[in-house]
Amino acid sequence: MTAETRPSRSFSLTIGLLLATSPALAAESPRPAPPKQVQAKPAQDGKTRAAGTKATGMKTSATEAEHIVVRARRAATVAASATKSDTPLIDTAQSVTVVTRNEMDVRGVLSLNQAVRYAAGITPDLRGGVGTRYDQFLLRGFTVPTFLDGLKLQDSPTGYAVAQTDTSRLDRLEILKGPASALYGQSSPGGLVALSSKLPTDLRSYGSVAATGGSFDLYRVDADVGGYATNDGLVRYRIYGTVNGQHTQLSRTGSRRFSISPSFTFGGDGPTTLTLLGNYQYDPENGTYGGVPLVGSLKRASYGYLPRNFYDGDVPFEKFNRRQGSITYIFNHQFNKDWSFTSRGRYDDIMTEYRSVYDMGYYTNEEEGLLSRSAIATREHAHNLAFDSQFKGHVRTGPLQHTMMFGFDYMQQSATEVGQYGAAPDLDVFHPDYHMVIPAPDPWVNYRTDSHQVGVYGQDEIRWNRLILTGSLRNDWYRSTQVDNQYGGTTRQSPSQITWRASGLYHFGFGLAPYISYSTSFQPQSGLVSSDGGLSLHQASPSVGKQLEGGLKYQLPGTSLLLTAAGFHIEQTNVLVAVGSTGYSVQSGLVHSDGFEFEAHAEAFKNLMIDAAVSVQKVHDDSTGKPLMQSGKGNASLFAFYTMPSGPVKGLGFGGGLRYTAKSYGGEADYGSVWVPQYAVFDGSLRYDLSNASRSLRGWTVSASVRNLFDKKFIANCMAYASYGQEFCYYGERRNAQATIGYSW
Numbered sequence: 001m002t003a004e005t006r007p008s009r010s011f012s013l014t015i016g017l018l019l020a021t022s023p024a025l026a027a028e029s030p031r032p033a034p035p036k037q038v039q040a041k042p043a044q045d046g047k048t049r050a051a052g053t054k055a056t057g058m059k060t061s062a063t064e065a066e067h068i069v070v071r072a073r074r075a076a077t078v079a080a081s082a083t084k085s086d087t088p089l090i091d092t093a094q095s096v097t098v099v100t101r102n103e104m105d106v107r108g109v110l111s112l113n114q115a116v117r118y119a120a121g122i123t124p125d126l127r128g129g130v131g132t133r134y135d136q137f138l139l140r141g142f143t144v145p146t147f148l149d150g151l152k153l154q155d156s157p158t159g160y161a162v163a164q165t166d167t168s169r170l171d172r173l174e175i176l177k178g179p180a181s182a183l184y185g186q187s188s189p190g191g192l193v194a195l196s197s198k199l200p201t202d203l204r205s206y207g208s209v210a211a212t213g214g215s216f217d218l219y220r221v222d223a224d225v226g227g228y229a230t231n232d233g234l235v236r237y238r239i240y241g242t243v244n245g246q247h248t249q250l251s252r253t254g255s256r257r258f259s260i261s262p263s264f265t266f267g268g269d270g271p272t273t274l275t276l277l278g279n280y281q282y283d284p285e286n287g288t289y290g291g292v293p294l295v296g297s298l299k300r301a302s303y304g305y306l307p308r309n310f311y312d313g314d315v316p317f318e319k320f321n322r323r324q325g326s327i328t329y330i331f332n333h334q335f336n337k338d339w340s341f342t343s344r345g346r347y348d349d350i351m352t353e354y355r356s357v358y359d360m361g362y363y364t365n366e367e368e369g370l371l372s373r374s375a376i377a378t379r380e381h382a383h384n385l386a387f388d389s390q391f392k393g394h395v396r397t398g399p400l401q402h403t404m405m406f407g408f409d410y411m412q413q414s415a416t417e418v419g420q421y422g423a424a425p426d427l428d429v430f431h432p433d434y435h436m437v438i439p440a441p442d443p444w445v446n447y448r449t450d451s452h453q454v455g456v457y458g459q460d461e462i463r464w465n466r467l468i469l470t471g472s473l474r475n476d477w478y479r480s481t482q483v484d485n486q487y488g489g490t491t492r493q494s495p496s497q498i499t500w501r502a503s504g505l506y507h508f509g510f511g512l513a514p515y516i517s518y519s520t521s522f523q524p525q526s527g528l529v530s531s532d533g534g535l536s537l538h539q540a541s542p543s544v545g546k547q548l549e550g551g552l553k554y555q556l557p558g559t560s561l562l563l564t565a566a567g568f569h570i571e572q573t574n575v576l577v578a579v580g581s582t583g584y585s586v587q588s589g590l591v592h593s594d595g596f597e598f599e600a601h602a603e604a605f606k607n608l609m610i611d612a613a614v615s616v617q618k619v620h621d622d623s624t625g626k627p628l629m630q631s632g633k634g635n636a637s638l639f640a641f642y643t644m645p646s647g648p649v650k651g652l653g654f655g656g657g658l659r660y661t662a663k664s665y666g667g668e669a670d671y672g673s674v675w676v677p678q679y680a681v682f683d684g685s686l687r688y689d690l691s692n693a694s695r696s697l698r699g700w701t702v703s704a705s706v707r708n709l710f711d712k713k714f715i716a717n718c719m720a721y722a723s724y725g726q727e728f729c730y731y732g733e734r735r736n737a738q739a740t741i742g743y744s745w
Helices: 011-021 101-107
Strands: 096-100 146-148 170-177 191-197 205-214 218-228 235-247 254-266 272-286 319-334 340-365 370-397 400-428 442-464 467-484 490-493 496-506 512-523 543-555 562-578 585-605 608-621 634-643 652-661 664-669 672-676 679-689 700-707 715-721 726-731 736-744
Touching: 096 101, 096 585, 101 170, 101 608, 101 652, 101 679, 101 700, 218 736, 340 400, 340 726, 370 442, 634 679, 664 726, 672 715
Parallel strands: 146 191, 664 715
Antiparallel strands: 096 170, 170 191, 205 218, 205 736, 218 235, 235 254, 254 272, 272 319, 319 340, 340 370, 370 400, 400 442, 442 467, 467 490, 467 496, 496 512, 512 543, 543 562, 562 585, 585 608, 608 634, 634 652, 652 679, 664 672, 679 700, 700 736, 715 726
């Protein structure tokens, strides 16, 4: 839906190529779209309550709440993504899931795919345990963008130069559910994921070093040091770095990564601070991106089933090299107790070189095990700029207290792609030869894309006693030009869009908070459309999303135990619907997602960490009469981790989790609709603070975790197109265990 159809191309060839290569699938169309890949506000910015403060703080004025400064790690019951200011979740009239650094460490999280698995509404691991070079999952049935430190990680227009953030450099992440364009501009109806980097703290000196080893020859060394750069703490620093690598669960493939993130904060605890954050990440290799044919994985082939370590590529030809660098600034100024100004910006430079042989999703001869394959090679380079600035303040109008925000943001991207495509020899699945002679691919694409987005927005949060009303309004102007140097021609689009949000929440004194909200979103689309049967063509308008959500939240006063329940209805209109093989579409598509979600979270409730989630959803595409491809029916999960408070094993933590994913729709095969079966897997975790065994071991910890504890064999997802004979599936992650020894000070 968001990717542009290649001109002068066999449609079936294009589908086969892109299904095996593009980082994410636009479920409404055979053409894949790039994967959609906020922030920790300083304490003086907003409404953060100190740890242990009761959430029933309605008795305290919003102005008084501004004086509370959190010096420790931000609580799991506070989030910034929904309002662009730290706000207790119990006072946020929208569904938000917070995953803290501690939770990621306990579960042994190594990627964003793994971090979001225990959240309600997630359809996880769209490429199973194989395609790990991009973060791919659905939220409420839709792909969603990722924001890092309040700024969008812009996907490349053709899908390869896409950044991946190593989760070990993150302090936390927030999953904001539902349309959020009123504050963030172009976004998905499903929501967004907001990541927060590790930044300098107010501690004089601190650090940690950890070494990890595990399954498939996993190795990791992570280091994180920081403190005062000057005696008075006016300048502070923090440096994080990692070296890691692992073979994948497929034979003859692996990944390696080198990353470093230095940061400096100037201004200490004063009213004006400036933080500079740099990052350089080099992935010299990152597994493979192929899959397995549906026949032989989900459906039995004449010869049986392919093993989970089956590799469809070619070892000498395989390549994925990614270099990504960025520099970020975060500026804060507090004018007085009521008004503040925040500005942030980032420059990203991302370059990928990708080369692969992949299967086409069908056999040349099934009985002989001859699998049809193709080859691709591409080089893509993207330069991205993003800025966001806002004024925030408090005013009173009679009995009403207003928290107001006025902002401006800007995004710019310049990206190029040069690619080749060609045939590759069939692979004998019984006796695979991974060192064949691969013919040089022919020229395929040569694009240059330049885009700009400008947005202005405002928000007013009105408090009257225990009632909270919030309104947000935004206008965006988007402009994009794509030049096709391969076949000639230029595509331009310059839409503008108004989006808004309105919500109401009432916070009872005993901790219960019912709420209702309405929000909208928009996404630019590439492609030509016609409303007169093809007599005239014009550039597609953006798709538009809207959501009505209502729910209940309950926080046990004085604790971090938070229960949330929400029902939602999402509609996405102006969706492109292809008109046969004419090369144009009509914007008559309607997609709707309806569901219910429940979550329970406790970061540290009587030495117990709890994450529980249940979701039921129905995602339907009216143009096909089917669900969106790869969307699931819902999920359920439970993770609990208990730390012994006393006794001979004081400091020993142990726990585990269950992850259940309901069946998902995988498209149409020659035998009918493809439904990927439901599956459930178990995880386990251990951690021990060695200082409890000996004072000389103060600062030392050992931990272990395992995903898919019982090594269940399952299909994570499928994509099938009967009309073109192409049917792909992806095996889920195999049992993956790891152990870590770390020292911190």
